[in-house]
Amino acid sequence: xxxxxxxxxxxxxxxxxxxxxxxxxxxxxxxxxxxxxxxxxxxxxxxxxxxxxxxxxxxxxxxxxxxxxxxxxxxxxxxxxxxxxxxxxxxxxxx
Numbered sequence: 311x312x313x314x315x316x317x318x319x320x321x322x323x324x325x326x327x328x329x330x331x332x333x334x335x336x337x338x339x340x341x342x343x344x345x346x347x348x349x350x351x352x353x354x355x356x357x358x359x360x361x362x363x364x365x366x367x368x369x370x371x372x373x374x375x376x377x378x379x380x381x382x383x384x385x386x387x388x389x390x391x392x393x394x395x396x397x398x399x400x401x402x403x404x405x
Contacts, residue, residue, distance in 0.1 A: 321374035
């Protein structure tokens with residue numbers, strides 16, 4: 311591992327996620343067995359759009375299964391339509 315920023319664990323503790331200096335979301339498998347701690351080969355998942363690494367607080371969150379991410383877009387203006395979040399949508403479906 312060449313280091314990175316904003317470390318986050320998968321909920322089962324078997325994988326670490328971080329943002330590399332080249333602004334790629336990275337994943338690396340880990341295994342802990344008593345005093346032994348093994349780190350796998352890091353792999354790039356996707357590019358992230360962050361302006362700098364000056365923030366101490368992580369600019370992403372990972373879902374428990376490690377398959378989905380929520381990433382803050384802090385680079386320039388938004389280039390896509392805003393996201394609309396619908397709460398209590400199941401009540402509307404029942405009607």
